[in-house]
Amino acid sequence: MSDETASTEGWTDRDIDAVAGELRAADHAVALTGAGVSTASGIPDFRSEGGIWDKFDPNEFHYQRFLADPTTFWEKRVEMHEAAFGGDVEPNAAHEALAEMERAGVLDAVVTQNTDGLHAAAGSESVVELHGTGTRVACEECDSRFDAAPVHERVRDGDVPPTCEDCGGLLKPDVVLFGEEMPPGAFQAARNHAQDADVFLAVGSSLSVQPAASLPRLAARNGTLVVVNLEETPLSGTADYEFLADVTEVLPAVAGRFL
Structure with a gap:
């Protein structure tokens, strides 16, 4: 030192x-x-002025909201993800x-x-x-992991809430949500x-x-x-x-x- x-x-x-x-x-x-x-x-930063949480309500991304209304959660999640990571992020x-x-x-x-x-x-x-990472999703039932991009596309096409291809369980972004x-x-x-x-x-x-x-x-x-x-x-x-x-x-x- x-x-x-x-x-x-x-x-x-x-x-x-x-x-x-x-x-x-x-x-x-x-x-x-x-x-x-x-x-x-x-x-964009999430917490700074003009950041993501100035445009979206953080309560929409609480774990209890995910459990109570996964359809609305996923619709908001994809919208927020596009606002934060849309375009060529490298x-x-x-x-x-x-x-x-x-x-x-x-x-x-x-x-x-x-x-x-x-x-x-x-x-x-x-x-x-x-x-965690937003590049993956995780199954709440069997804990399988999948690439997030195809799941986001499914949500855009109206397949909400998205479910696991292996067991049919509910999929969740593989990130720590509020309340987790x-x-x-x-x-x-x-x-x-x-x-x-x-x-x-x-x-x-x-x-x-x-x-x-x-x-x-x-x-x-x-x-x-x-x-x-x-x-x-x-x-x-x-x-x-x-x-x-x-x-x-x-x-x-x-x-x-x-x-």
Whole structure:
């Protein structure tokens, strides 16, 4: 861990070299990603002003609403999904940089709060999805998983609520809905990564939403904490390195040190 906190609105080659050196020396390095990693791909933030929850009522996506009226839930779900992910949504330079660092052997896992599936699309193989992924649906009866795109098409064609091809059970987006608990296995895996981390990168996250916000605090007890975000976070005074900058610029600069 560095002797003093480094905070900068820009950065120098020395800053990037220092973080790359920490990663190179680490036995275990992990990245936590938030909405700021996805917005550069054209995906709107959910909670910010003008975001998805300004256009849709979050109560429409509560688990109890899903159980009580799955037809309306699915109609609203597809409408919201098109508003958030419509068009050509692809991984951006930040996703690709994290995948490059994993291939270079200096990043062991990505823990993400996002449900867009873009880390896997960019080539990251060790991904812990804290809130699931909108690219899949899951059967409430037999727990089978299916690609979401054909199911969304079925809903558009009036096949609502969609049911499982295997057992006829009700299908649900494979994400954590309001009123549902985070899968304990996913969060425990994330905690294990944070506890073991010599270097923890917190990127594109406000670090204000629990329980994910507890992970960098846990990692900072024994390891080096690097925060990359456009705005200051509750851990601005704790981070060993803080870059108040665009994740699509900082992460490729770091990844470039391993090419």
